[in-house]
Amino acid sequence: MSAVFDTNPATAAPIEGYRPVAPVVERDGATAVVDADHVYYRELNEAIQQLVADGVRDLTIRGVNGQRYIGNGLTETDLRIRIQGVPGQDLGMFLGGPVIDVDTNAQDGVGNTMESGEICVHGSAGDVVGYGMRGGRILIRGDAGYRVGIHMKQYQNQLPEVIIGGKARDFFGEYMAGGRLVLLDLNSQLAGPALGNYTGTGMHGGEIFVRGTVDACLCGREVGVVPATPEQLETIRPLVTRYCEAFGADADGIMSQTFTRIAPVSSRPYGNLYCSM
Amino acid sequence: MINYLQPEFHVDIDYDRCHKCGRCAGQCGWGVYSFVERPLPDDAKCRACHRCVTFCPAHCITIKRSDLAYRENPNWPIRARKGVWRQAASGGVLLTSMGSDAPRGSIFDALTLDACQVTNPSIDPLREPMETRTVIGKRPRALGERVPKDWAGRLTLSTPILFAPMSFGSVSLNVHKSMAMAAKRLGTFMNTGEGGLHADLYPYQDNVIVQVASGRFGVTPEYLERGAAIEIKVGQGAKPGIGGHLPGEKINAEVSTTRMIPQGTDAISPAPHHDIYSIEDLRQLIYSLKEASGYKPVGVKIAAVHNVGAIASGIVRAGADYVYLDGMNGGTGAAPAVIRDHVGIPVELALAVVDQRLRDEGIRNEASIIVAGSIKSSADLAKALALGADAVALGSATLLALGCHLCQSCHTGCCSWGLTTQKPELTRRLDPEEGAQRLVNLVSAWTHELQEILGALGVNAVESLRGSRDRLRAIGLDAQTCEILGVAPAGR
Structure with a gap:
């Protein structure tokens, strides 16, 4: 039996619609504009890394259309990346400092295992936003998909925050070990409740704030679902304010409404599960 | 009561x-x-x-x-x-540790190796050079074939033996230091497991494989930058299909710094990676890690389970540089006994199936195979190589070399030998310098024995033994098992 398809990138046919060529770059000092139109992700990311290594700190990427891994593992804290178009999967994975701004929607895996910095999406995002995220901030103007904030965690002064303007789907904050998830349930394109099933299942740290009320039957048994107190709500004011700054909304208006707080009832949900042999 | x-x-x-x-x-x-x-x-x-x-x-x-x-x-x-x-x-749930003690026997023990007599001369390794150097990574299919640049990342081992992934947290920092020092001296690699990389190991980072598991503990851009290679942990032989769970008692200040989680909280690794639900998703993570690390080799560790051939084929097609197969007798720092003793398949069968499948599909050159799961001696090592492995990884044997007596109580965190505990009065019992020396001794001894075996087989390089199943015979295995292993019964 011969190979079903050619897995060798040197000999395999290029993906239809993309060319393995370096993108056109216009550079002016620390500012650069990269034209990603029809450029394959590998060449695009190589060019981005090269520009950043050469001292570019304000980078605009034009004509983005599904290119994956943009900004992966970049650690320059003074770097700003503006993305025009829809970036592909794993945008800003392992991001360690830069600010990424997306002018429309994003796909799956935004801020996967993110360390610090900010990702701001002016449309909606796909699944697994902020998976395993340890620090930094993700702002999504519209809706998000399934499995948002799974296994987010916090450590010392690192406290990851994700704020979503619309609704989110199932498994929101599953296995969450730290950080904050905020769901505003405003301007959504989705029907039904703000949250899906299995919210906070296995959660053992951090907290989730949802505007309005939440049916506890949507949540895992490891969490308590209660109205947020004014003191608890105050902790998300800076995040909500940042959201309103980025997308233009009334922070005081949002903060004056009722929120539900979902938090674990134990930091050791499985402490009594075992019996030693 | x-x-x-x-x-x-x-x-x-x-x-x-x-x-x-x-x-x-x-x-x-x-x-x-x-x-x-x-x-x-x-x-x-x-x-x-x-x-x-x-x-x-x-x-x-x-x-x-x-x-x-x-x-x-x-x-x-x-x-x-x-x-x-x-x-x-x-x-x-009954909780236990180390490898399964179910009396199933070892398939390696039922295999014997060939030797040269009269017509084909054996080689004296004390007199002739005997190459044990091993390369882990992608290779061209044929000599002279053009190789893409993202195939360039490879690991070179002086001997086909690595130290298996065991996290700092499940084992002590002194165990990690012993392995790191030994790996550097031997010219091979240790593996962080999923607990992050302690700063004390930075001097040895060129001999460290860093692991990325579902909990993403301690995974930062810097961590990926420091490792010589990156390993995605999907499964573990002792507990296929279930996640990891380091109890809060073991998360002291030091463990907390490398895992990057608060002290005293449970470190829960979910059973699946929630960003991998398919081979396409796995490819995405592999290339995400490659993009973030400047195209370092990325391996994928899985437990040996029933459909392992198809799974491994998918992993290689997803772009992995090596597949790490962990058999059902592999060790663990803590696992439910029912899973440890009853889930998965022995590594010998998994290895034979995967090697054959990758050959049949013409993609064996695109990934190396590392096997683990109760490699007990240099004989098991040689037999694994003959069955198609590129290298083996030692977990239980590493701990045994450091004093473990296989009492199967790692999960209690009270290890008297100071290996699988975080209590300072116990962990200080292992001197990393002495531990490293014991590991160097063990691996050197097995390497010498492997050279003796190679000499007896009349070959002068590990490369010449790899996948030579015709140099193996089976005693007492049924016909179907022999067929799966691709090994003839003794006498044939």
Whole structure:
């Protein structure tokens, strides 16, 4: 039996619609504009890394259309990346400092295992936003998909925050070990409740704030679902304010409404599960 | 409730010879001994780890199996009866550690190696050069074939032996240091496991494979930058399909810094990576790691399970540089006994199936195969190579070299040998310098033995043994197992 398809990138046919060529770059000092139109992700990311290594700190990427891994593992804290178009999967994975701004929607895996910095999406995002995220901030103007904030965690002064303007789907904050998830349930394109099933299942740290009320039957048994107190709500004011700054909304208006707080009832949900042999 | 369980061991002290020095009481991590003028053991707490026996200056301690008779019933072995009693008392999942002790036997032990006689000369490794250097990574299919630049990342090992992933947290920092120092001296690699990389290991980072598991503990851009290669942990032989769970008691200040989670909280690794639900998703993570790390080699570790051939094929097509197969006899720092003892398949079968599948599909050159799961000697190593492995990884053998006596109590966090504990009074018992020396000794000895085996086979390089199943014969295996292994019965 011969190979079903050619897995060798040197000999395999290029993906239809993309060319393995370096993108056109216009550079002016620390500012650069990269034209990603029809450029394959590998060449695009190589060019981005090269520009950043050469001292570019304000980078605009034009004509983005599904290119994956943009900004992966970049650690320059003074770097700003503006993305025009829809970036592909794993945008800003392992991001360690830069600010990424997306002018429309994003796909799956935004801020996967993110360390610090900010990702701001002016449309909606796909699944697994902020998976395993340890620090930094993700702002999504519209809706998000399934499995948002799974296994987010916090450590010392690192406290990851994700704020979503619309609704989110199932498994929101599953296995969450730290950080904050905020769901505003405003301007959504989705029907039904703000949250899906299995919210906070296995959660053992951090907290989730949802505007309005939440049916506890949507949540895992490891969490308590209660109205947020004014003191608890105050902790998300800076995040909500940042959201309103980025997308233009009334922070005081949002903060004056009722929120539900979902938090674990134990930091050791499985402490009594075992019996030693 | 009355405890139905009687002690498994009896601590026998010959008081006539006892110095009454109390060293046994000081050495025991389980609190077996109280000391009132002489050591008084509580048999119920003994785990037969032999720490006290080893350190008794009078050699007056003997750990004996309890003579207590139970009514014989082959259908209800004592082990099963004790499990029922334990669970009836606690309602808990039976938790154990190290590799399975179910009496299934080893397939490696049923295989024998060939040797040269008369017509094809054997080679004397003491006189002739014998190449054990091994390269892990992608290779061209044929000489002269053009290779893409993202195939360039490879690991070069001086011998086809690595140290298996064991996280800092499940084992002590001194165990990690011992492995790191030994890996550097030997020219091979240790693996962080999923607990992050401690700063004390940075000087050895060129010999460290960093692991990325579902909990993403300690995974930062810097961590990926430091590792020589990156390994995605999907599964573990001792507990296929279930996640990891390091109890809060083991998360002290040091472990907290490398895992990057608060002290005292449970470190829960979900069973699946929630960003991998398909081979396409796996490819995405592999290339995400490659993009973030400047195209370092990325391997994928899986447990050996029933459909392992198809899974491994998918992993290679997803772009992995190596596939790490962990067999069902592999060790663990903690696993439910029911999973450890009953889930998965032996690594010998998984290896044979995967190697054959990748050859059949013409993609064997695109990934190396590392196997683990109870490699007990250089014979197992040589047989694994002949079955198609590129290298083996040692987990249990590494711990044994550092003093482990396989008492299967890692999950208690009280290891008297200071290996699988975070208690400072216990962890300081392992001197990393001495530990590294023991590991260097073990790997060097096995490498010499491998050279002897290669010489007897009449080949002068590990590369020439790899996948040579015609140099293996089976004794006492059924025809179907022989067919799966691709090995003829002895005499054929």
